Amino acid sequence: MNAPRTTRSRRPALLKAAATTAVLALTLTACNANSGSDDDATAPSTQGSTGATEKGGTMTILTSATEINWDPAKSQNLAITTLGLVERRLTTWGVEPGKPGVVVPDLATDTGTVSDDGTTWTYTLKDDIFFEDGTPITSADIKYGVERSFAPELSGGLGYHKSLLEGGDEYAGPYTGGELDSIETPDEKTIVFKLKTAYGDWPWIVSQPAFAPVPEAQDDVATYTQQPVASGPYKVVDTQQGVSVTLERNDQWTEESDDVRTAGPDSIVFSLGQDATVTAQRLIADAGDDKNAFGASFVPPAQLAQVANNASAKERLVTSDAGALAYLAINTEREGLDNLQVRQAIQYAVDKQAFQVASGGETGGAIATTLITPGIEGREDYDLYEAEPAGDVDKATELLTESGWDPTSRELVLLSEDDSVSLSQAQAIEQGLERAGFQVTIKPEAQLAAVQTLTQGTGEYDLTISSWQPDFPSANGNIQPLFDSSQIGNGGYNMARFSDPAVDELIAQATAEIDVEKAGALWAQADRAIMEQSPVVPLIFTRNSFLHGSNVQNFYIPAFPAYPNYLKASLSQ
Structure with missing residues (x-):
């Protein structure tokens, strides 16, 4: 294929x-x-702010999406948004307001060691990284996660790696095609990628969803979209079709192993199918539980006009550069x-x-x-x-x-x-x-x-x-x-x-x-x-604007991309 x-x-x-x-x-x-x-x-624009993270509370993310596909093989999700709360990758994005984004280690100890000819990249996994059931994450889990992204049943995700890896053009995934020989796992901590040609941005490629670990024994193509095995600070505990998805803390995640996620809220609820206009009106009003919420959708023009005349809402509007x-x-x-x-x-x-x-x-x-x-x-x-x-x-x-x-x-x-x-x-x-x-x-x-x-x-x-x-x-x-x-x-x-x-x-x-x-x-x-x-x-260069409730802290848009960093947002206690 x-x-x-x-x-x-x-x-x-x-x-x-x-x-x-x-x-x-x-x-x-x-x-x-x-x-x-x-x-x-x-x-300068209102990109939001960062500060100390307070732990606790339930944060709500109001989104127009009617479902969330948690399968990393099928996702084009940005590293700093939804899937990044549940699934870690080999590397990820270090992003801050006003500063260029940099690639940083996530599950790996560094951003990769490359061969002299630029075609072989080697990664070593950190110690004390676990799935939500307490099973240690190994290099085989990363390899299998990448391999399954080649399966025709799991198409739709970002595919940069598919034509970069040796043999990728002919490989059809682990369900029918065996293993991909250009991904080697000499031991449980080491994973090696062999590319067709030198590719300097490979550390960015392994920050994409397909490089999240997937335990082969728990891989069910039909259910993984809603029931992923968490490697990040949160796990999926409840899905109400078209209504909501609830995340709660993954007690197997350790803050010491993760430099980019702060895991402030005790739980996060994605409220699905929300109209962007209604969401903006709710956040402008800033009442009840909406004080603990933010909008995943851009603020529509009519509501931006309202915000301009509302001092409280104006303080809570975050606009990208x-x-x-x-x-x-x-x-x-x-x-x-x-x-x-x-x-x-x-x-x-x-x-x-x-x-x-x-x-x-x-x-x-x-x-x-x-x-x-x-x-x-x-x-x-x-x-x-x-x-x-x-x-x-x-x-x-x-x-x-x-x-x-x-x-x-x-x-x-x-x-x-x-x-x-x-x-x-x-x-x-x-x-x-x-x-x-x-x-x-x-x-x-x-x-x-x-x-x-x-x-x-x-x-x-x-x-x-x-x-x-x-x-x-x-x-x-x-x-x-x-x-x-x-x-x-x-x-x-x-x-x-x-x-x-x-x-x-x-x-x-x-x-x-x-x-x-x-x-x-x-x-x-x-x-x-x-x-x-x-x-x-x-x-x-288009600008994007987002609103958040008055209890939401550490809500900011980095220099790139022009979207909020979900991994840092927290609630005042």
């Missing part, structure tokens, strides 16, 4: 995920649009758009301020000029196409004239999702381009159809707006999935259909580089090299 592509990062939102919830914020801020530099993406990059992809294979000067003209013609307004103003996102997400190693601030936030129409028309291409020769098809927010954002792009003489037709499609056209089709579109957040805090996740030529079509997300051998080589070098600083420098070089070719127009 062919394994899922290793490069599939956090799904592109095609604006919908970025805009239909909290990103569509207070439009009244748009009249004071920011300077247009992506330095604004790291300007920067999240997903919203961008305009230019199909570089299309007639006219295969001309660099035409693509550069689009850079100047786009009205980023109008797009920002359509996305909720400054609260919804800061204007972007680069590709790597703030909070990730390797990011550098620069602007190759300096202009006012509203663009530079004169410069755009000058470049168009120099290009020799007549923009009236055909209409450019701007593929958009068919919801109202996506369409309003598409219209903001349309009006900016038409000022410079481009002719644009917006083509609405339903979300699934749009994704199919953009990732599986032959490129029957000229422009599209998307958003992207990496699956782990590395510039690899910003650059490779969107700009490597191998990701054109066949399910890849290179929507600009951009192909440049020099950029491919830079990506290959950065991917194989083990030294974090050297890799970051290479990714920064790739970022600039891509922007020189102008396959996309960075629009904004």
Whole structure:
């Protein structure tokens, strides 16, 4: 069986995920649009706070999800959110407000020892790590957990490791395919991974859900989604279908073995199927048990307006600095758009301020000029196409004239999702381009159809707006999935259909580089090299806002990702 592509990062939102919830914020801020530099993406915002952890109480997480799939093989869950409360991995994310994320040990003693050629990674497990029944966690449990992620019955999880491990392309999981020889367990404390090629971000890969331990004797494909065997500070004790999931303390977890989880509450209840608007209204009111709750969903725009006029709620609103990059992809294979000067003209013609307004103003996102997400190693601030936030129409028309291409020769098809927010954002792009003489037709499609056209089709579109957040805090996740030529079509997300051998080589070098600083420098070089070719127009780095009750403490959003860190949240006693 062919394994899922290793490069599939956090799904592109095609604006919908970025805009239909909290990103569509207070439009009244748009009249004071920011300077247009992506330095604004790291300007101070209300990211929350950290302090001493008090133990006790029941914390409620209000979520729109109608179920929680605890099976690590099937999950794309962020390391700092839901599954991280119950299931540990070899490594995890060390994230704080205002600081770049770093990979840190979790079940392993360190982030890995690599061979000289970068293809073999070795990990040693900590002492005194146990499953919820008191059974020691061994290297065999990690190996089995990874192997089961290859099983067709357990598809859907992040699959980077499947094409990186030797033999992964042919392996079909432990239920029918035996063991994967490229994962070795010479003893109960040691696990060794053999890769096809050098891969410097492997320590991030082993922080993903599939690297949680699963005891083979307790693996039931039908029930593991609701009854996982806990290795973290909490275990699942009750599931009411579509209503709630309750976690209680796992007394086999030790604080001494875990540097990232504080396990403040005695119990945690996920309240399922909650409407984001109702959740926000409850948290604004801050009454009863809701004082001990927080919302897992972005705060909708109408409630953000309420928060602005409510001093108590305003103190409890936590807003990220920067999240997903919203961008305009230019199909570089299309007639006219295969001309660099035409693509550069689009850079100047786009009205980023109008797009920002359509996305909720400054609260919804800061204007972007680069590709790597703030909070990730390797990011550098620069602007190759300096202009006012509203663009530079004169410069755009000058470049168009120099290009020799007549923009009236055909209409450019701007593929958009068919919801109202996506369409309003598409219209903001349309009006900016038409000022410079481009002719644009917006083509609405339903979300699934749009994704199919953009990732599986032959490129029957000229422009599209998307958003992207990496699956782990590395510039690899910003650059490779969107700009490597191998990701054109066949399910890849290179929507600009951009192909440049020099950029491919830079990506290959950065991917194989083990030294974090050297890799970051290479990714920064790739970022600039891509922007020189102008396959996309960075629009904004979206911001996300969340509310919590007055008794919730240590509720914060790190520099990356733009979501709260569930592993630290606690309650005042």
